[in-house]
Amino acid sequence: MTGPSLASVLAAVPMPLVLIGADERVIAANAAAGQLFGTAAEGFHYITVLRQPVLLDIVEAALKTGRRREAPFLTRDGERDVTFNAVAVPANGRAVMLSLEDISHVQAAGEMRRDFVANVSHELRTPLTALIGFIETLQGPARGDPDAQARFLEIMEREAGRMSRLIEDLLSLSRVESQERVRPTERVDVANLVTSASMTLGAFAQESDTELVVRGNEDGMEVIGDPDQLLQVFTNLIENGIKYGGGTVTVTLERQERDPALRGPALRVEVADNGEGIDPLHIPRLTERFYRIDSHRSREMGGTGLGLAIVKHIVNRHRGRLRIESQKGQGSRFSVVLPA
Structure with a gap:
């Protein structure tokens, strides 16, 4: 040659x-x-x-x-x-x-798998260790103490519920990831889904002394999508607003003639709260699995650290965009923009 x-x-x-x-x-x-x-x-x-x-x-x-x-x-x-x-x-x-x-991508994938296993193990170990400890106590020192038994059983129920939520979210995330490249084909009414999510969380909002306001909920707000997954997105965002925002949570639906990112007509659903807000430093990582700004508070609220990761994958499947805007002391806005 x-x-x-x-x-x-x-x-x-x-x-x-x-x-x-x-x-x-x-x-x-x-x-x-x-x-x-x-x-x-x-x-x-x-x-x-x-x-x-x-x-x-x-x-x-x-x-x-x-x-x-x-x-x-x-x-x-x-x-x-x-x-x-x-x-x-x-x-x-x-x-x-x-x-x-x-082979950098192979190395990165391996690191992600190791981190994921480590995070899951850590999240399950804490409540499991608590359950084992309380069971040993109930079998031993607290065997004849009804008050202690009632108190421990209540904590055990809470810890078992935490593990159950984590497993449910892991299964949900796995399903969403497996379907991410499969485009939905069903026409769904986003306004009805937002109404359903708001009604489901109405009692929770009242318990949390939060006013839940829905605006722009009009007829004809349809997109091509998976109704169950989109309902999960709106429920998750509204529930987060109630948990961490407080005061007033406002859900706004708006048609857009043209969204620059989607390069066409779009439907925007914004969930805004007037809570403490988020330091912009954390925003790029909020959709990572198990990423929490305040780990202790999130766990106390029942959070698994997977909710926004699930939201991100669902929005990606719908070829939409998830936008997060927040400043410390000025509340937060989570917007889902879907191609109309």
């Missing part, structure tokens, strides 16, 4: 490639490799081009043994860490082809 044709073949491959000859000098390198090691590589000894000990070791081993060698290679691309799987493969006699496959 001639030089120009070899260069064109390497250039067509998106991953970094460096071909090293038997004389240990670089024969060719594509543009992706040039971004990592510099564009002036051809003709230079591979040690002066690659410079990284991990890469030098596998290239040297491949040249000497004629066998494939690979190793993880960590570097930095701007502000993010990048992990490559570096492979040195003998080619065309004693030449060696060095390729670097970006």
